[in-house]
Amino acid sequence: MNDPWKNARRPSSRPPRATPLPPREGGTPPPPGRGNDELRLYGWNAVQALFERRPQALRKLYLAEALIPRLQPLLKWCVANRVGYRVVEEGDLNKLAATTHHEGVVADVLRAPMLSLAEWMADLPSDKPVLALWLDGVGNPHNFGAILRSAAHFGVAGLLLPPDSTLALSGAAARVAEGGAEAVPLVRLPALPQAMDELRAGGFGLAATLVEGGDNLFKATLPERLVYVMGAEGEGMDRALAQTCDLQVSIPGSGAVESLNVASATAVLLSHWYAQR
Incomplete structure (x- = not known):
């Protein structure tokens, strides 16, 4: 089976067709907790601040189709640095964030060290x-x-x-x-x-x-x-x-x-x- 994160989609100003998340065993989304050293962020300002200050901490990105034009700099960075991202449906974002207050973007990131x-x-x-x-x-x-x-x-x-x-x-x-x-x-x-x-x-x-x-x-x-x-x-x-x-x-x-x-x-x-x- 192909690794869905192996090749990131190249960003374009023309929104691609939304792609659903790959199915997981039991039909459930990845859990919000990704281990002690990882964190699942959601919300435009939270993700944008991470990108501006610690882009190297980004591990995976999920976004709604409508946000592709607005997230062009981040998506181009993902392509250049081989960080996978997926365009997903609203329902998938709700499951990934475990809330509807995600503003169309969810990211798995490394925590800043204490x-x-x-x-x-x-x-x-x-x-x-x-x-x-x-x-x-x-x-x-x-x-x-x-x-x-x-x-x-x-x-x-x-x-x-x-x-x-x-x-x-x-x-x-x-x-x-x-x-x-x-x-x-x-x-x-x-x-x-x-x-x-x-x-x-x-x-x-x-x-x-x-x-x-x-x-x-x-x-x-x-x-x-x-x-x-x-x-x-x-x-x-x-x-x-x-x-x-x-x-x-x-x-x-x-x-x-x-x-x-x-x-x-x-x-x-x-x-x-x-x-x-």
């Missing part, structure tokens, strides 16, 4: 303000994606994850991030005391973000090198961790609702730091 704290800090500019986020317990992929989008918009240098965190980029998070996932590196922290010591040695102040009980964010003067420590959805931030931080801040409001969710709160926090710069 950095160690030492690697990340070694690459930071020494003469510019730096902002990072420490995500202590965030787990919802849509919140994670929204945080990545805000982080990319405000120039966050990295998302710091505790050593026991299971949080990882998913296709859903990357789509919600609208390309932001490629702009903000993920960093694996060492154990808590060591992580704090290394960050402070690098000139960072750590600000715990509390639903209530912290200093008014809008009256706080924030350091040039700052790490916001964000708590989990629902439970909020661990109080013991908050007390070990250099600052504790809260976002004041009208009181009409109990609080902002973690993604909305992150956008407010980032914008305030950015405005002070």
